Amino acid sequence: MTRRKPLPPAVVGRAFSTREALRLGATVKQLMSSDLDRPFHGARLPSGAGTVRDHCLALQSVTNHTSFISHSTAARLYGVPLPWRLQSDHTIHVTVERPHRAPQRPGVIGHSSTPGDGAPPWVDSRGLRISRAARMWLELASQLELVDLVIAGDYLLRGFRERDGRHAPFVTIPQLREAAAELADRRHAALIVRALELIRERVDSPYETRLRLIVHSAGFPDPVVNVPILDAAGEVIAQPDLRIPGYNVGLEYQGDGHRTDKSQWQRDVAPATKSRRTQRPCVARTRDWGGDPFDRHLLCPAPARHRLPRIRE
Secondary structure, eight states, X not given: OOOOOOOOGGGTTSOEEHHHHHHTTOXXXXXXXXXXXXXXXXXXXXXXXXXHHHHHHHHHTTSOTTOEEOHHHHHHHHTOOOOHHHHTOOOEEEEEETTSOOOOOTTEEEEEEOOOSSSOSEEEETTEEEXXXXXXXXXXXXXXXXXXXXXXXXXXXXXXXXXXSOEEOSOOHHHHHHHHHHTTTSTTHHHXXXXXXXXXXXXXXXXXXXXXXXXXXXXXXXXXXXXXXXXXXXXEEEOOSXXXXXXXXXXXXXXXXXXXXXXXHHHHHHHHHHHHXXXXXXXXXXXXXXXXXXXXXXXXXXXXXXXXXXXXX
């Protein structure tokens, strides 16, 4: 039995273009092997490598050097919470710099942009070029409505948790504002300006963002996000998800983890109990209401808010 000749070591176990493999000594027969997937014309992937990142790397292998993954595809790579219609979409968004033409391939939506004078519009993520966080958020304005764009912004400001427990933001508010100013003539500028007014730091989840926007739309003062409440001795007694300035109330969003994880429930309920002892009631907002999680909420209508007790901060 004749032993099959292996692929060149440089392309084993990763996405590659057929042009690269042939240049390294592979044969056409090897490139037609059943253990290689063909996600795009001229691209190959090891069979079973089916993640979004894998397919993006395959596409990058057959596009020009100015291309980078953008829009909702880049957002998925950042881990941005997106509506299901985008989260489940297998189409890849890719942007190239002019004068190159936007790619036109099955399963690909191509975009083009004018090159700038400063840093490239992309970052290198372990060999994959993806939109910088600020630019990606602006790109999402063409795909998202206001609430979902704010959710994406809150997530990017919160960032990822490092090994020491601290959060490292993907982007800052000044960086978002600077990027928006540089692209002030872009489409959806009004939506971007409105979202910039609403995004906040320290938000832990999309549902906290939605709850905060409900509070805001009901006419209350802008809620304070995840800031500790201190007692007379300066010790932390509670840290509600939201606290309404001037009103004696805190708001907590309690997801399904509070039902299934006893330790999480105890961590959040104990501070809420202490909060009540300081005459600052904490209202728990749960996700499971038997339908749309935001079709009802524990907030009074705008005229009734004036009946809530006000306190001095």
